[in-house]
Amino acid sequence: MEFGFTEEQQEVKELARKILSEQVNAERLAVYDEYQAPRFDEVLWRQLVNAGLPGVAVEQRYGGMGFGFMELALIIEEVGRSIAPVPVISYCVSALLPIQRFASETMKETVLPAAVAGELLLTAALSEHLNEDPVDPLAVTARVEGDALVLSGTKTAVPFAAQAQGILLAARTDAGVAVVLLDPKSPGVHLNELQVTSFEPQCELVLEAVRVPAGDIISRNDGARIMQWLAERTTASICVHQLGAADCAMRMAASYTSERKQFDVPIATFQAVGHRMADCYVDIECLRLTSFQAVSLLDSDVNATTEVQIAKIWAGDTGHRVSYATQHVHGGTGIDRDYPLWRYCLWLRQNEMTLGCSAVHLARLGNRLAAGEALFT
Amino acid sequence: MNIQFTEKQLALRDELRAYFGQLMTPELVAECERDMGEGGGPLWREALRQMGRDGWIGVGWPEAWGGRGMTPLEQFVFVEEIMRAGYPFPFLTTESVGPMLAEHGNDWIKRELVPKILKGDLLVAIGYSEPGAGTDLASLKTSAVRDGDDWVINGQKMWTSLAHFCDYTWLAVRTDPDAPKKHKGISMFLVPNSDPGWSCTPVHTLGGVRTNATYYDNIRVSNDHLVGELHCGWKLITGQLNRERLSLINFGPVSQLFNQVVRWARSAQLPAGGSVIDQPWVQQNLARCRALIECMKLIVYKQSWAMTEGVLEMADASAAKVYGSEKFIEIFRLLGEVYGQAGLLRAGSPQATAEGGRLERLYRTASIITFGGGANEIQRDIISAAGLWMPRASR
Numbered sequence: 024m025e026f027g028f029t030e031e032q033q034e035v036k037e038l039a040r041k042i043l044s045e046q047v048n049a050e051r052l053a054v055y056d057e058y059q060a061p062r063f064d065e066v067l068w069r070q071l072v073n074a075g076l077p078g079v080a081v082e083q084r085y086g087g088m089g090f091g092f093m094e095l096a097l098i099i100e101e102v103g104r105s106i107a108p109v110p111v112i113s114y115c116v117s118a119l120l121p122i123q124r125f126a127s128e129t130m131k132e133t134v135l136p137a138a139v140a141g142e143l144l145l146t147a148a149l150s151e152h153l154n155e156d157p158v159d160p161l162a163v164t165a166r167v168e169g170d171a172l173v174l175s176g177t178k179t180a181v182p183f184a185a186q187a188q189g190i191l192l193a194a195r196t197d198a199g200v201a202v203v204l205l206d207p208k209s210p211g212v213h214l215n216e217l218q219v220t221s222f223e224p225q226c227e228l229v230l231e232a233v234r235v236p237a238g239d240i241i242s243r244n245d246g247a248r249i250m251q252w253l254a255e256r257t258t259a260s261i262c263v264h265q266l267g268a269a270d271c272a273m274r275m276a277a278s279y280t281s282e283r284k285q286f287d288v289p290i291a292t293f294q295a296v297g298h299r300m301a302d303c304y305v306d307i308e309c310l311r312l313t314s315f316q317a318v319s320l321l322d323s324d325v326n327a328t329t330e331v332q333i334a335k336i337w338a339g340d341t342g343h344r345v346s347y348a349t350q351h352v353h354g355g356t357g358i359d360r361d362y363p364l365w366r367y368c369l370w371l372r373q374n375e376m377t378l379g380c381s382a383v384h385l386a387r388l389g390n391r392l393a394a395g396e397a398l399f400t
Numbered sequence: 401m402n403i404q405f406t407e408k409q410l411a412l413r414d415e416l417r418a419y420f421g422q423l424m425t426p427e428l429v430a431e432c433e434r435d436m437g438e439g440g441g442p443l444w445r446e447a448l449r450q451m452g453r454d455g456w457i458g459v460g461w462p463e464a465w466g467g468r469g470m471t472p473l474e475q476f477v478f479v480e481e482i483m484r485a486g487y488p489f490p491f492l493t494t495e496s497v498g499p500m501l502a503e504h505g506n507d508w509i510k511r512e513l514v515p516k517i518l519k520g521d522l523l524v525a526i527g528y529s530e531p532g533a534g535t536d537l538a539s540l541k542t543s544a545v546r547d548g549d550d551w552v553i554n555g556q557k558m559w560t561s562l563a564h565f566c567d568y569t570w571l572a573v574r575t576d577p578d579a580p581k582k583h584k585g586i587s588m589f590l591v592p593n594s595d596p597g598w599s600c601t602p603v604h605t606l607g608g609v610r611t612n613a614t615y616y617d618n619i620r621v622s623n624d625h626l627v628g629e630l631h632c633g634w635k636l637i638t639g640q641l642n643r644e645r646l647s648l649i650n651f652g653p654v655s656q657l658f659n660q661v662v663r664w665a666r667s668a669q670l671p672a673g674g675s676v677i678d679q680p681w682v683q684q685n686l687a688r689c690r691a692l693i694e695c696m697k698l699i700v701y702k703q704s705w706a707m708t709e710g711v712l713e714m715a716d717a718s719a720a721k722v723y724g725s726e727k728f729i730e731i732f733r734l735l736g737e738v739y740g741q742a743g744l745l746r747a748g749s750p751q752a753t754a755e756g757g758r759l760e761r762l763y764r765t766a767s768i769i770t771f772g773g774g775a776n777e778i779q780r781d782i783i784s785a786a787g788l789w790m791p792r793a794s795r
Contacts, residue, residue, distance in 0.1 A: 024409075024473055025402045026705045093401065277788035292793040294777065297784035304787050305719045312698035313691075319401045333691045388690055389683025392662055397690060399655035 028097070035079060035090065036097040042070055043105040049363040055108055056360070061224040062108040063186055069141060077115050078139035081123060085135035092120070092256060092322040096263045096315070103267025106370050110146065113182040114138075116260045117147035118191050121253040122204065126241050130204065134189065145204075148178035148192040148228050149254065155379045157193065157254040158200075158247050163230060165194035165201045170237040172201055174230045180377075184214050184226035191241070192228075193250045202246035203235045210234075221366075221373035255331045256321055258378050262314035262331075262338040265374040269310065269345040272367040273303045276349040279356065296352050303345045310334075310341040329397040332384045339381030342371035403701060405477070413477050419456070420485035423447055432488055433747065436609045436761075439488035440565035445520075447487065452520030457494050465502040466518050472707035476700065480652035492562070493517060493524045497570045500640050501590070501627065508624040509590065513568070525563035525593070527571040527614060528637065530556060535775050537572070538583035538634065542616060544573040551626070553591060553619040560614040563600050568592055569614065570640075576631050588633040589626055595619045607765025641774060651696040654731060657762075658689055660755040661735045676738065685734040692727045699723055715787025718779035725769035725776060732763040 046067045055062035071077055080095040081087025095115060102111045122134055137143040149157040163176030174194050184190060190205045211233040214226040242249055277300055280291035290296050313334040320327035346368040350357035357364050391397045431441040451457055460475040461467020482489045498517045501509050516522035533540040542555025553573060563569060571589045579585030597619040600612040628636050665677035676682055699720045706712040736743040739756050747757030770776050784790040
């Protein structure tokens with residue numbers, strides 16, 4: 024039993040925090056508000072790439088740092104704390120990790136070194152309209168044509184699709200689920216930009232008989248397990264991103280209420296305020312423990328389906344409660360766009376609803392309990 | 401980060417599970433049920449002595465004090481197994497007051513009383529609260545006045561649980577009524593419940609559990625009965641409460657209860673067809689409980705780990721108390737809903753299932769934990785001040 028982090032893990036986390044806290048501030052984030060520009064800070068991204076952070080979980084022979092998912096999660100927590108405009112989850116987790124784990128040696132050698140060097144941006148399309156289960160694609164189908172696959176259908180809410188050179192996605196086949204790395208320049212690919220609550224660049228991805236050559240196919244029919252693997256890691260990553268964002272919002276509110284005076288005293292001295300913040304503290308501790316439990320199990324390649332579902336339930340509930348509590352104790356300041364809190368609240372909502380909200384995961388967990396799974400050992 | 405027990409800890413768990421499996425005879429189980437999970441009966445006492453003979457009391461005490469020197473993590477395994485077995489272990493005596501006596505007691509206490517605790521022969525009740533001193537404990541009025549070499553104690557205590565079968569009371573008294581700050585004039589005494597000046601009247605609580613009002617009428621004790629330094633009792637009280645808080649939250653029994661409810665809901669058939677668990681709202685309730693209990697498990701694991709490493713933060717200890725106490729109540733409610741009307745059947749009712757009867761009692765009795773062991777409002781004050789550096793209003 025060990026709840027602490029190794030020295031190396033702390034160093035990775037501190038390096039990320041240092042770069043992000045120096046480079047991200049309200050002023051730099053403001054340029055992306057209301058989609059004035061795609062929310063992707065390429066200068067910051069280049070700095071992170073130069074520090075080796077996006078490749079932290081990529082093997083050294085492909086140019087990465089050779090650490091694991093735990094180290095990557097610690098970076099993601101810091102990205103959440105700063106709500107930095109970088110594609111860390113969609114790129115490093117949803118795309119790089121499954122390619123490293125499941126792709127052919129040829130694809131790995133082509134893709135990973137360039138991706139780690141920041142020359143190639145990748146993402147993954149995990150959602151379909153009214154279908155938030157990445158493991159079970161319904162809207163996008165694939166048929167066999169020679170040794171290629173031809174894909175049709177629509178994915179939605181694809182992060183950084185317009186910026187990426189490769190999009191990992193799953194399609195239903197006659198015999199199972201195929202997983203491919205799609206070149207968005209292929210004929211028949213259409214990207215329709217979406218505007219979402221957090222200002223993250225997202226697209227609807229429409230596929231009209233798009234031919235995917237054999238070399239870009241990761242799995243022809245056995246993709247469900249790949250999607251399960253990557254969906255759990257992506258979900259756990261969203262949870263730690265939520266943790267970083269919620270923790271920052273809470274500390275902002277604690278500082279604000281300690282300074283803000285009404286009736287000649289800091290409003291933090293009112294128990295009603297202090298107790299609301301204490302509830303945030305407890306909620307965030309719960310999110311921290313459940314998220315890092317999930318990360319730790321995934322990092323050791325242990326089955327973590329239950330633990331990931333539980334972490335996402337906490338991510339949804341904690342995000343919602345912390346968002347509204349911190350805005351409330353800030354009064355009008357919390358909704359003032361010149362004060363940094365409001366963007367955090369947008370992200371707490373974004374993460375809450377991405378890859379299944381609390382209710383969805385409760386329903387899935389409840390289903391599994393009904394089937395006699397997920398009991399305590 | 402690695403949230404798994406070591407092989408050695410798992411071996412300890414298996415050893416304990418087998419041990420308690422043998423100890424808990426059907427007769428003892430029945431006696432404990434009758435005594436509302438509090439113990440005190442003859443079979444219970446004999447089992448405690450047996451545990452003392454087998455070296456299972458004071459597992460976390462240093463070896464120099466006659467204990468086994470287990471780390472908090474190993475103690476956690478011990479507590480979990482004992483709770484799972486359903487034995488009402490006298491934690492307040494063995495894990496909370498006992499170690500305070502072993503550490504701060506004088507020679508007489510260490511020689512005469514501490515070994516008896518380790519043998520299961522001596523039980524101690526806690527006398528802190530008074531009719532006028534609850535959350536503001538330092539305003540207590542029970543007094544000890546010096547008379548020659550002795551002390552004469554007078555006053556009344558409230559909520560002196562277990563006192564009716566304990567041998568001593570760990571008593572907080574005022575020894576310096578003129579101290580500039582009221583918590584500076586308090587000392588700790590060990591008062592024999594056998595003294596003619598000691599008496600108690602039962603207080604029956606909504607859960608059916610008996611607690612007591614205790615009375616101290618000119619009780620004369622020697623200076624040997626003073627624990628720690630004169631007027632320095634407050635430190636011992638807070639030290640004891642920190643130990644007590646940790647033993648309040650146990651996820652072992654509730655996870656076991658959860659499993660039983662799930663199994664029941666899978667097998668119980670609805671008259672209209674299908675089983676209870678086929679209903680979406682039942683699945684929702686159970687999933688919610690599963691998530692709440694998982695987090696409770698992580699909180700107590702982390703606390704035990706932090707204590708083993710010596711890095712327990714005050715705010716986290718309070719957060720554990722707030723979370724554990726309030727979520728227990730929520731969990732009992734959600735699980736009770738699954739039983740519906742049957743969840744109102746008391747254990748004595750022949751129609752009640754074993755776990756249904758337990759749930760009925762647990763839900764009814766759980767209200768004590770949000771204010772017992774330090775009211776949750778005080779815990780939230782500690783969290784916002786120690787965890788978030790927020791200023792606090794003066795009291």
